[in-house]
Amino acid sequence: SKLPDDLSLEDKKTVLKHTEMDQFFQYWHEKLQSRNYWKVAPGKGAKYWDEFRNNNVMAIGFLHDVDYTELEKEDDIKQKFVEEGASTREAAQRTRSVKSFKEIKKGDIIFVNKGKQSILAIAEVTGDYEYKPDALPDSGFPHMYRVNWLKIKEIELPKMQNRWQITTLPIKPGKAIDLSGFFELEQRLRVWFENTALDSHSPQRGWDFKECLASPRRDEGGGDRYREMRSCEPGDLVLHYLQDEDKIVGISEVADSNEKHEALPEDMDERWASRPGYRVPLRGYKELKPPLDRSEFLNKERYEKQLKKAREEAEEGELKIVYSSNLEDFTQGVYLSMVPPSFQWVLNDAYQRVAGQQLLPRPLAKEARGIEGREENVGRKILGDLLQEEKNPDIYKMALAFLLSGKNVVFYGAPATGKTRAAELICKCVCGEGNYRIETANSEWGHHDVVGGYTPSSEGGWELKEGFLTEAADECRKSIIEGNTPYWLIVDELNRANLDQAFGKVFTLLDIDYREESPLLEKDEKEIYMPLCFRILATMNVYDKALLFNLGYAFMRRFAFIKVPSLVKEHEEKLWREEEMEAVEYVPDMDLKDIVKNVVVNHLEKKDKNNDAVLVHPKLTKVDIQERMSELLQKSELKIGDLDFIDVLLLFSRETTKNIVEIGQAIVMDAAKFIVTYSILFPDDVSPKVIDEAISAYLLPQFEYYMPQLRKAESFREEKYRKNFEKVVNLASNLGLQKTKEMLDDASERLRVI
Numbered sequence: 001s002k003l004p005d006d007l008s009l010e011d012k013k014t015v016l017k018h019t020e021m022d023q024f025f026q027y028w029h030e031k032l033q034s035r036n037y038w039k040v041a042p043g044k045g046a047k048y049w050d051e052f053r054n055n056n057v058m059a060i061g062f063l064h065d066v067d068y069t070e071l072e073k074e075d076d077i078k079q080k081f082v083e084e085g086a087s088t089r090e091a092a093q094r095t096r097s098v099k100s101f102k103e104i105k106k107g108d109i110i111f112v113n114k115g116k117q118s119i120l121a122i123a124e125v126t127g128d129y130e131y132k133p134d135a136l137p138d139s140g141f142p143h144m145y146r147v148n149w150l151k152i153k154e155i156e157l158p159k160m161q162n163r164w165q166i167t168t169l170p171i172k173p174g175k176a177i178d179l180s181g182f183f184e185l186e187q188r189l190r191v192w193f194e195n196t197a198l199d200s201h202s203p204q205r206g207w208d209f210k211e212c213l214a215s216p217r218r219d220e221g222g223g224d225r226y227r228e229m230r231s232c233e234p235g236d237l238v239l240h241y242l243q244d245e246d247k248i249v250g251i252s253e254v255a256d257s258n259e260k261h262e263a264l265p266e267d268m269d270e271r272w273a274s275r276p277g278y279r280v281p282l283r284g285y286k287e288l289k290p291p292l293d294r295s296e297f298l299n300k301e302r303y304e305k306q307l308k309k310a311r312e313e314a315e316e317g318e319l320k321i322v323y324s325s326n327l328e329d330f331t332q333g334v335y336l337s338m339v340p341p342s343f344q345w346v347l348n349d350a351y352q353r354v355a356g357q358q359l360l361p362r363p364l365a366k367e368a369r370g371i372e373g374r375e376e377n378v379g380r381k382i383l384g385d386l387l388q389e390e391k392n393p394d395i396y397k398m399a400l401a402f403l404l405s406g407k408n409v410v411f412y413g414a415p416a417t418g419k420t421r422a423a424e425l426i427c428k429c430v431c432g433e434g435n436y437r438i439e440t441a442n443s444e445w446g447h448h449d450v451v452g453g454y455t456p457s458s459e460g461g462w463e464l465k466e467g468f469l470t471e472a473a474d475e476c477r478k479s480i481i482e483g484n485t486p487y488w489l490i491v492d493e494l495n496r497a498n499l500d501q502a503f504g505k506v507f508t509l510l511d512i513d514y515r516e517e518s519p520l521l522e523k524d525e526k527e528i529y530m531p532l533c534f535r536i537l538a539t540m541n542v543y544d545k546a547l548l549f550n551l552g553y554a555f556m557r558r559f560a561f562i563k564v565p566s567l568v569k570e571h572e573e574k575l576w577r578e579e580e581m582e583a584v585e586y587v588p589d590m591d592l593k594d595i596v597k598n599v600v601v602n603h604l605e606k607k608d609k610n611n612d613a614v615l616v617h618p619k620l621t622k623v624d625i626q627e628r629m630s631e632l633l634q635k636s637e638l639k640i641g642d643l644d645f646i647d648v649l650l651l652f653s654r655e656t657t658k659n660i661v662e663i664g665q666a667i668v669m670d671a672a673k674f675i676v677t678y679s680i681l682f683p684d685d686v687s688p689k690v691i692d693e694a695i696s697a698y699l700l701p702q703f704e705y706y707m708p709q710l711r712k713a714e715s716f717r718e719e720k721y722r723k724n725f726e727k728v729v730n731l732a733s734n735l736g737l738q739k740t741k742e743m744l745d746d747a748s749e750r751l752r753v754i
Contacts, residue, residue: 052112
């Protein structure tokens with residue numbers, strides 16, 4: 001159905017079915033989506049570099065008279081070179097360059113090289129391939145991509161041997177070049193804000209506001225008010241704000257460092273004319289169509305949090321761009337100010353709303369470091385000091401991997417073991433301080449409390465009130481818009497609630513695969529959806545039986561369960577033993593194994609909004625999942641005897657299906673996804689213990705179906721059920737799956753798995 005024409009953009013974001021247009025995905029997916037990296041030479045010895053830079057393109061000249069879109073096969077390209085008289089070796093090398101050039105896409109990064117030892121610049125591709133034979137008269141190169149220069153700075157590199165002789169070459173993450181010299185000072189994009197008026201600049205050639213920044217060296221009182229002019233560097237960006245229009249009208253790039261002039265032009269601002277001054281040359285002026293009005297970005301209601309942060313981010317000695325504490329004024333007449341990252345975000349978001357596009361290019365420094373050298377330990381970065389300070393760091397590692405692989409999490413155990421504390425610490429690491437809420441479950445909870453419903457209003461009528469789950473989900477959406485971080489919900493003492501009564505109607509939405517299909521609640525003609533990045537972390541006391549409800553299978557299926565043990569009880573870790581493994585017979589089903597492997601790889605390789613893990617932490621997009629899967633299947637640390645982790649999952653599933661309850665293949669795939677995700681987050685910490693965690697979290701909850709049979713066996717002394725159960729317990733023991741065995745032993749005594 002058609003949306004009402006009078007809806008604002010924000011309204012449409014709430015009404016539209018694909019709600020992950022809620023800026024979490026606009027920000028992460030657009031800003032840090034997976035890209036490819038290329039090096040392209042601007043002619044031999046960078047002969048045509050100036051032409052490319054001035055025209056904002058990267059181009060090559062091979063096969064001048066042929067549009068590359070007409071060459072579909074590699075053999076067709078090679079044949080064209082042979083027809084031109086190239087040798088077999090030359091044809092192969094040039095074909096490789098053309099093939100690589102054809103594969104470049106919008107959003108990719110190009111490193112512009114000069115010879116074998118220098119990089120001149122970094123560019124982001126902003127358009128599709130174009131064939132324009134007459135566009136570049138100096139080089140004559142007809143094959144090109146439009147680009148935006150992210151950084152122009154020449155640095156020397158270690159010699160890259162003969163690989164760099166190829167004109168166009170893909171660069172693979174982790175196997176590229178040392179770019180530390182390029183980025184050692186580039187922690188953020190450097191942007192300046194010029195607060196000026198047209199009559200402040202001279203109409204003389206070279207002194208127009210589109211061509212330079214210009215100011216006196218001192219203000220009328222002798223103060224160093226224009227000191228920022230000395231800090232501009234080539235490659236910095238300048239936003240031009242015209243005071244008389246109250247608008248940002250254009251954007252330029254600093255072309256060179258400042259020049260000192262003993263006398264500014266006489267026809268400049270009468271306060272400045274003929275005084276000693278600075279001039280900073282600019283290039284590449286781009287007019288903003290439409291311009292960005294002050295009211296769009298100095299919007300206290302929408303951007304209060306970011307504007308406050310912009311005031312705080314100004315370093316000591318810097319002129320604050322957001323000057324007044326009431327956030328209603330900026331620059332306070334200062335000619336040139338540094339734009340801090342939070343204000344850059346405000347400007348980008350505001351222009352996205354006005355013009356449907358980004359105002360500033362995205363910062364590259366941190367992302368580019370990902371292609372320099374060894375793989376980052378992402379999980380340790382997220383969890384930080386937790387791994388050193390906590391007695392049971394594995395709890396947090398497992399929880400993070402479960403959460404990023406798409407599960408909600410339940411921390412369970414005896415009273416006073418730190419379950420709620422564990423949930424809070426994980427939320428602080430991922431969401432930030434205070435960016436979560438805690439609700440304590442009770443037996444009176446109903447759909448009205450959790451999701452929402454109508455309640456009497458103070459005026460005597462009825463009003464629709466949101467439940468705490470809907471409030472938390474909507475707060476998550478807002479948090480993404482304001483700060484690009486999720487907002488999560490902690491439910492304390494989960495099993496004190498009648499979950500079927502409280503959550504029954506929204507069980508399906510707890511699974512991220514179905515969150516786009518139905519809203520949580522419709523309020524004021526808006527549909528409130530549950531963001532894909534939203535998670536529930538719960539705690540569960542397994543001892544207080546008199547007050548507890550049982551967890552239904554539908555609920556358990558959507559959670560991973562992590563036991564929080566008492567620190568008083570120490571566990572002795574037991575790994576598999578060779579002599580016990582000899583008793584285990586396993587003939588792998590290679591077809592099923594390949595299916596599991598391919599499904600896991602395909603899921604984790606997705607870079608779109610359906611792959612929640614890479615959106616919560618985009619570093620995961622930089623991992624070659626196919627290659628990682630092959631490595632893990634060979635990794636001795638993830639083997640039990642001769643069995644790799646998929647073999648172990650399938651073996652345990654097969655024996656469980658034969659003796660206890662049927663295990664669906666999707667559950668095995670979920671367990672395998674968790675193991676791969678954990679290995680990416682903590683590559684130096686993989687062991688059979690990870691397989692043990694996967695089985696205990698994903699497979700053992702299925703045993704709940706079998707518990708009534710075991711109770712019946714206890715009552716009527718039917719040994720078959722007990723013996724079948726013992727077979728699986730013995731398998732866990734023989735495989736050295738300590739946690740799995742302990743949980744099964746405990747279930748045998750309590751006649752409940754969880």
